[in-house]
Amino acid sequence: MASPDTVLSSQPTPAKSKVLPPLINIKPVNWFFDFNRAMSLWPVTFGLACCAIEMMAVSMARFDIARFGAEVFRPSIRQADLMMVTGTVSKKMAPSVVRLYEQMPAPKYVLACGNCAISGGPFKFDGQYGIVEGVDKLIPVDVYVPGCPPRPEAILEGVFTIQEKILGFRFWPKAEEIPSDGPLAIQS
Amino acid sequence: MDLSLLSFVQIIVAVLLIIGLMVGNAVVMVYVERKVAGFIQRRPGPYEVGPIGTVQPICDSMKLLGKQLFVPANIDWILFFLAPVLAFFPVLLLFLPIPFGPYLTGLGVGDGILLILAFAGFGVLSNILAGWSSNNKYGLLGAARAVSQSVAYEIPMIMALLAVVFMSGSLNLSEIVAQQGSWPWQWNIVVQPLAFFIYLVSLVGETNRAPFDLPEAESELTAGFHTEYSGMGFALFFLSEYANMLLVSFVCATFFLGGYKGPFLDGFWWTFAKAYAVMFFIVWIRWTFPRVRFDQLLNINWKWLLPLSIINLWLTAIIMKIIS
Numbered sequence: 001m002a003s004p005d006t007v008l009s010s011q012p013t014p015a016k017s018k019v020l021p022p023l024i025n026i027k028p029v030n031w032f033f034d035f036n037r038a039m040s041l042w043p044v045t046f047g048l049a050c051c052a053i054e055m056m057a058v059s060m061a062r063f064d065i066a067r068f069g070a071e072v073f074r075p076s077i078r079q080a081d082l083m084m085v086t087g088t089v090s091k092k093m094a095p096s097v098v099r100l101y102e103q104m105p106a107p108k109y110v111l112a113c114g115n116c117a118i119s120g121g122p123f124k125f126d127g128q129y130g131i132v133e134g135v136d137k138l139i140p141v142d143v144y145v146p147g148c149p150p151r152p153e154a155i156l157e158g159v160f161t162i163q164e165k166i167l168g169f170r171f172w173p174k175a176e177e178i179p180s181d182g183p184l185a186i187q188s
Numbered sequence: 189m190d191l192s193l194l195s196f197v198q199i200i201v202a203v204l205l206i207i208g209l210m211v212g213n214a215v216v217m218v219y220v221e222r223k224v225a226g227f228i229q230r231r232p233g234p235y236e237v238g239p240i241g242t243v244q245p246i247c248d249s250m251k252l253l254g255k256q257l258f259v260p261a262n263i264d265w266i267l268f269f270l271a272p273v274l275a276f277f278p279v280l281l282l283f284l285p286i287p288f289g290p291y292l293t294g295l296g297v298g299d300g301i302l303l304i305l306a307f308a309g310f311g312v313l314s315n316i317l318a319g320w321s322s323n324n325k326y327g328l329l330g331a332a333r334a335v336s337q338s339v340a341y342e343i344p345m346i347m348a349l350l351a352v353v354f355m356s357g358s359l360n361l362s363e364i365v366a367q368q369g370s371w372p373w374q375w376n377i378v379v380q381p382l383a384f385f386i387y388l389v390s391l392v393g394e395t396n397r398a399p400f401d402l403p404e405a406e407s408e409l410t411a412g413f414h415t416e417y418s419g420m421g422f423a424l425f426f427l428s429e430y431a432n433m434l435l436v437s438f439v440c441a442t443f444f445l446g447g448y449k450g451p452f453l454d455g456f457w458w459t460f461a462k463a464y465a466v467m468f469f470i471v472w473i474r475w476t477f478p479r480v481r482f483d484q485l486l487n488i489n490w491k492w493l494l495p496l497s498i499i500n501l502w503l504t505a506i507i508m509k510i511i512s
Contacts, residue, residue, distance in 0.1 A: 106256030
């Protein structure tokens with residue numbers, strides 16, 4: 001039985017699994033599957049703290065991540081592609097986060113959402129004992145979305161960035177590229 | 189029935205067409221379901237992938253095809269890979285006796301509804317095998333729920349169909365359609381409204397759709413019996429779920445809504461229109477009602493649907509005896 005001090009000062013073990021390279025490496029086939037992966041990123045129903053509220057908001061009426069095919073929140077990690085780490089990762093929760101990441105089948109992407117998941121956020125101070133300072137100490141992270149909590153638009157932009165990372169180019173126009181007049185103009 | 193070369197060719201062609209129907213139905217229904225869900229929640233739904241999001245289901249299926257096939261530790265290998273296949277193939281057979289049009293039946297089986305009701309049990313068998321073999325406690329709980337739910341809801345379903353069979357005096361689906369008229373007041377739904385209602389409730393329970401989706405209750409059981417399935421295993425379960433929905437909708441259209449008969453011009457378009465109206469109803473109630481608790485689910489069945497269906501069956505039998 002370890003004393004409480006050693007438990008609190010110990011670091012949780014990071015994920016060990018590696019994503020293997022593709023068995024068949026044919027460029028057009030890879031491009032085809034990458035396109036389909038980018039266009040249907042199913043997130044896992046997994047929220048840790050207040051950023052999860054913004055994750056819910058992004059799938060609801062006003063922001064609607066469903067437009068980009070990423071609204072199918074799968075309860076089982078085996079059917080999900082995207083893990084949004086939304087919120088503070090405490091040391092108590094860290095083994096579960098690592099286990100969920102390792103249980104996810106291969107084309108898997110992680111989005112660290114909010115300051116806590118990026119670096120510990122407001123909970124990082126000298127002598128803190130319960131918080132993992134950044135989820136990238138545990139699992140490899142693809143995209144960081146800053147904010148405390150980030151706006152739903154920022155989470156959408158994070159999903160676009162993951163799509164850009166998969167595809168190699170950005171598929172959607174940037175907000176500042178949309179002309180202020182015309183059919184795509186943003187209504188104020 | 190002689191198994192001549194012609195009937196053999198007929199069965200092959202029918203099975204190929206039915207596979208096309210099942211896959212096409214799944215592709216369309218994934219899109220329609222997500223779109224209807226969006227409209228019910230006042231959001232556009234899939235919109236950007238392809239013109240108004242129409243390429244979305246193809247992207248989803250291709251992504252599932254390219255997903256890693258995960259094999260958990262300590263599973264039963266044969267049953268684990270047999271279960272999704274077993275969910276998919278028996279449904280194929282059940283479309284054969286359905287009269288899509290006046291001359292459009294896969295296989296003219298005399299007692300078609302017996303075939304459908306007998307093989308419908310295969311769906312729950314695949315659920316049990318999936319839940320049992322994946323060595324997962326949520327899977328096993330989901331499988332147990334699937335069994336008790338399916339066993340419970342099959343009885344009022346059969347009773348409701350039996351009331352119509354009492355009236356028409358035939359188990360043949362084409363015969364049942366032939367005895368109904370073209371106009372809505374000549375359909376069986378007018379003389380058997382209670383049976384129609386009971387069938388409508390129990391078909392939702394039978395296909396494991398919300399509000400009766402207890403075998404895969406997301407908030408309690410992760411994903412129920414298909415928790416451990418990734419990629420194509422999961423896609424096959426999805427495909428068979430939509431095929432089961434389509435099957436019960438076709439049976440509903442045949443038994444209660446006049447089948448291929450409709451105003452002005454009879455034909456297969458009426459069967460499809462009616463079946464997809466029932467499908468839309470199933471999707472609609474999925475996105476408007478919360479999930480029931482498991483005891484509520486069984487109470488609805490054993491305390492209400494079963495006694496009502498027995499009373500309905502008695503009344504039908506007595507009235508038919510008096511009339512004839």
